[in-house]
Amino acid sequence: MSATLFSEESKDIKPIKIKDGEYIYVPNFYKKELADKYLARLLSDIHWKQESMKMYGKEIPFPRLTAWYGDQDKPYSFSGITLQPHPWSPGLLKVKNDIEPIAGVSFNSVLLNRYRDGSDSISWHTDAEKELGKNPVIASVNFGAERKFQLKHIETKERIDIVLQHGSLLIMQGELQHYWKHQIPKSKRVKEERVNLTFRIIK
Ligand SMILES: O=C(O)CCC(=O)C(=O)O
Numbered sequence: 001m002s003a004t005l006f007s008e009e010s011k012d013i014k015p016i017k018i019k020d021g022e023y024i025y026v027p028n029f030y031k032k033e034l035a036d037k038y039l040a041r042l043l044s045d046i047h048w049k050q051e052s053m054k055m056y057g058k059e060i061p062f063p064r065l066t067a068w069y070g071d072q073d074k075p076y077s078f079s080g081i082t083l084q085p086h087p088w089s090p091g092l093l094k095v096k097n098d099i100e101p102i103a104g105v106s107f108n109s110v111l112l113n114r115y116r117d118g119s120d121s122i123s124w125h126t127d128a129e130k131e132l133g134k135n136p137v138i139a140s141v142n143f144g145a146e147r148k149f150q151l152k153h154i155e156t157k158e159r160i161d162i163v164l165q166h167g168s169l170l171i172m173q174g175e176l177q178h179y180w181k182h183q184i185p186k187s188k189r190v191k192e193e194r195v196n197l198t199f200r201i202i203k
């Protein structure tokens with residue numbers, strides 16, 4: 001990571017080192033007013049879709065809506081489906097430019113997740129697909145309802161919970177994807193929508 005990429009405010013942002021990985025969490029990356037604006041725009045402008053996965057000959061819908069945006073030559077496969085990206089929108093490019101000085105890398109795609117309420121979720125997985133490279137940097141920006149993000153060490157089963165708040169930025173980096181799974185569990189209490197953007201580099 002190059003120190004010259006860091007802006008004045010982001011200079012003090014240091015990765016949190018954990019066993020076999022590291023992450024950065026910036027709770028108030030966007031202040032509330034701006035985060036509210038982004039949330040409204042994302043809800044209305046993004047081409048949201050409920051994808052499904054074939055399992056034992058049955059179509060199982062994902063418990064969330066998704067969308068894939070990015071450079072046009074980078075199709076992406078996950079959970080048995082392949083997505084052709086929509087071209088970058090001005091708003092997504094703005095967020096990308098805002099987070100890159102902190103991530104220290106240049107992203108070429110973003111997977112968006114929309115959790116309509118607490119009954120939407122994403123279950124335990126790693127983002128260690130081949131096309132993300134060896135130690136991927138994954139930057140996740142969060143808008144809307146606060147949801148619990150859980151990390152679980154694959155060998156020791158150690159757990160780390162982070163409540164991802166409106167306007168926050170979470171960056172997973174280092175060896176984390178090889179040793180830790182993550183999930184957003186269902187939560188009966190949550191009635192509001194949440195939108196999550198995970199910026200990635202597809203090789
Ligand atoms: O919604 C989140 O915070 C996590 C999303 C995620 O893990 C993914 O899209 O791979």
Ligand SMILES: [Fe+2]
Binds near residue numbers: 127182
């Ligand atoms: Fe993930």
